[in-house]
Amino acid sequence: MIDNETNTLNINLFPTVTTLWSQKKLLDNFYTIGELINNTFQPDDDKRAEFFKSLNLIIIYNGNHSSNVALYENNNHIENFNTYDISHWFQEIYYDPKTNTLNHLTCGKTLKPNPLFHENLGYIYEISRLLFQNQIS
Incomplete structure (x- = not known):
């Protein structure tokens, strides 16, 4: 903390x-x-x-x-x-493990830089996003 x-x-x-x-x-x-x-x-x-x-x-x-x-x-x-605090991304951005990139939900465009330097960062992002969307802290 x-x-x-x-x-x-x-x-x-x-x-x-x-x-x-x-x-x-x-x-x-x-x-x-x-x-x-x-x-x-x-x-x-x-x-x-x-x-x-x-x-x-x-x-x-x-x-x-x-x-x-x-x-x-x-x-x-x-x-x-x-x-x-990037929690405002959680409604618009998701992690795609196939391409190891962060993408916009609506248009599918990839954020730069791409790909992430390690896929585990994407998994951490996606777990955090799901916890946030389900109001689990």
């Missing part, structure tokens, strides 16, 4: 996507970050995220490798994040 007192986002409470591009960097972070070596994950200006409130999804776009390591520890949070 978002801690309103400290304005931080706990990355362990929601599905979190980090885009990793270096296996070496990830392994190095496992050796240099963590409670076992008395160097816990530090939220700082380098770590940035987008929180899609209506999806309960966090996408980390800076500090990916260290944030990924932090997911293995408890009580980890990010201070620099933007919050988005």
Whole structure:
């Protein structure tokens, strides 16, 4: 959840996507970050995220490798994040798993960019859309 007192986002409470591009960097972070070596994950200006409130999804776009390591520890949070509510999309946009795209319900046109970088994002979107439409929180 978002801690309103400290304005931080706990990355362990929601599905979190980090885009990793270096296996070496990830392994190095496992050796240099963590409670076992008395160097816990530090939220700082380098770590940035987008929180899609209506999806309960966090996408980390800076500090990916260290944030990924932090997911293995408890009580980890990010201070620099933007919050988005895309629930207004749920009446007009659906996920098509055959094309891995988000499309308009009425005209069928695909939203850009297409396709999604991972199909699981589409499944999360569609589950969130169905929960929202059925007023299940």
